[in-house]
Amino acid sequence: MSRDRQIVERKGGGRKRGRLMMRFGVESLERTGFTMNLSISGAFIRTNHVLRPGTLLQTEIEFPQEKISVWAQVVWAKRVPMELAHLLPCGMGVRFINPGPEWERLFNVWNSGKS
Numbered sequence: 001m002s003r004d005r006q007i008v009e010r011k012g013g014g015r016k017r018g019r020l021m022m023r024f025g026v027e028s029l030e031r032t033g034f035t036m037n038l039s040i041s042g043a044f045i046r047t048n049h050v051l052r053p054g055t056l057l058q059t060e061i062e063f064p065q066e067k068i069s070v071w072a073q074v075v076w077a078k079r080v081p082m083e084l085a086h087l088l089p090c091g092m093g094v095r096f097i098n099p100g101p102e103w104e105r106l107f108n109v110w111n112s113g114k115s
Helices: 100-112
Strands: 021-025 031-038 042-046 056-062 067-078 091-097
Touching: 021 042, 042 067, 056 091, 067 100
Parallel strands: none
Antiparallel strands: 021 031, 021 056, 031 042, 042 091, 056 067, 067 091
């Protein structure tokens, strides 16, 4: 399978607003943030620890029923001065890389509101 096919493509743009705890990092899960919105293909992570676009990172998303680890790539990043962080969202958009069927199952359960 090519690398292009491993990156999950957006399926209808089905983003859902929701706040889930998300741990992330380049070498380990050393940072914490929260999702602002989530889709089958990616998420916006609200965090003060913004990484550069193109960075590959490990993520762990805490759904109500269980946690799951998924690799992701930073697509865009928005830094906000600390004094404005309570007014403007600071964080980064990530795209999930080859998340697998377990990710899709957990996302669909959460997205349907049955979690």
